[in-house]
Structures are given as structure tokens and as C-alpha cells.
Amino acid sequence: MILDGKNLVLGRVATFVARKVLEGETVDLINSESMVISGDKQAIFRKYKERMEKGDAYHGVFLPKMPDRFVKRTIRGMIPYKKERGSNAYKRIKCHIGVPNHLRDKETKTLENANMKKFKTLKFIYVKDLCAFLGGKIQQ
Numbered sequence: 033m034i035l036d037g038k039n040l041v042l043g044r045v046a047t048f049v050a051r052k053v054l055e056g057e058t059v060d061l062i063n064s065e066s067m068v069i070s071g072d073k074q075a076i077f078r079k080y081k082e083r084m085e086k087g088d089a090y091h092g093v094f095l096p097k098m099p100d101r102f103v104k105r106t107i108r109g110m111i112p113y114k115k116e117r118g119s120n121a122y123k124r125i126k127c128h129i130g131v132p133n134h135l136r137d138k139e140t141k142t143l144e145n146a147n148m149k150k151f152k153t154l155k156f157i158y159v160k161d162l163c164a165f166l167g168g169k170i171q172q
Contacts, residue, residue, distance in 0.1 A: 033059050036140040038066040042106055042159060044146035050110035053121040060126045060135060065099035065160035065170065068148050073157045077165055084166065097168030099159045100127040 033052065037045060045067065049059050069076055086092045096102045104127045112118035128135070148156060160170050 033057055034135055034138055034140045035059060035061050036063055036142050037061050037103070038063040038142075039148050040067050040143055040146045041148055041151070042067045042069050042103065045143060046103075046107045046110055048143060048146070049107050049125060050121075053107075053124045054111060054117070056121075056124075058124040058126070060128065061103065062128045062131045062135060062140065064103040064127045065129050065158070065163075067099075067103060067159045068156040069159065069162065070148070070151065070153055070156045072155050076157050076162065080162065080166060095166060097163050097166045098129070099163045099168070099170065100129050102159060102163055102168075103127045 035045070035049065045061070049061065052059050080095065083093050084095060096105050104125055107125055108122055111121050113122045144150070164170050
């Protein structure tokens with residue numbers, strides 16, 4: 033299954049993808065940098081900044097700074113990745129920045145119930161903006 037993540041809410045997509053890979057399906061998630069996280073921009077920045085400051089260079093929280101890895105890490109939190117079933121499912125998740133050449137002509141799906149246009153809130157942030165704040169080098 034090829035899923036287009038443009039303007040989709042990250043948490044809702046993550047639960048959908050986690051369920052699909054645990055059922056045995058392989059999921060390619062394209063445009064992962066264009067996904068959104070709902071909430072106040074400053075509050076989200078503050079939350080992730082506090083999380084980055086925990087621990088030190090050898091211990092603590094290690095957050096990915098590239099959007100595709102950030103999204104995959106979010107999905108990892110919704111599967112039992114330490115067990116064999118979960119680790120096999122985690123290997124079936126492929127996240128991409130933009131649309132890679134080998135997926136360009138294939139049919140993509142989108143989730144209507146996860147689209148940000150459906151929600152009434154105007155407070156959101158794109159994953160690429162959060163990763164840029166965390167120090168990732170985003171290629172355009």
C-alpha cells in the first residue's frame with residue numbers, strides 16, 4: 033500500500049499504519065515531511081526542546097531530526113517493536129521525503145478521516161518545520 037501523507041495528521045496516520053503493518057501489509061508512506069501535528073506551535077516546540085535536553089550524548093532520548101525518520105519513530109511507538117512480531121512489522125514500514133522515482137507512477141491512497149481540512153482547529157505545525165527546529169537539514 034502506498035499512502036500519501038500530504039496534509040494528514042501524524043497521530044491518526046500512525047495508528048492506521050501500525051494496524052496495517054501488524055496485519056502483515058507493507059506500507060510506503062510518501063510526502064512524510066508534509067504531515068501535520070495539531071496543537072499550538074510554541075507548545076509543540078517547547079515539548080520537543082525539553083525532550084531533547086534530557087540526558088546527555090551517551091544516554092537519554094535520541095530523537096531523529098529527519099522527517100521520514102521522525103514519522104517512522106512515531107509509528108514505532110504504536111507497535112510492540114521489542115517483540116518478534118513487532119520488529120517484523122517495523123521492517124515493513126517505509127517512509128519517504130517527497131515521492132521517490134520508483135513510486136512516482138503508482139496509485140496512492142489517502143485517509144479522509146485524517147485530513148487536517150476536516151478539523152476546525154487552525155493550530156498545527158508541519159513535521160518538516162519541527163525537524164528544522166530540532167536541527168535537521170531539510171532538502172527542498
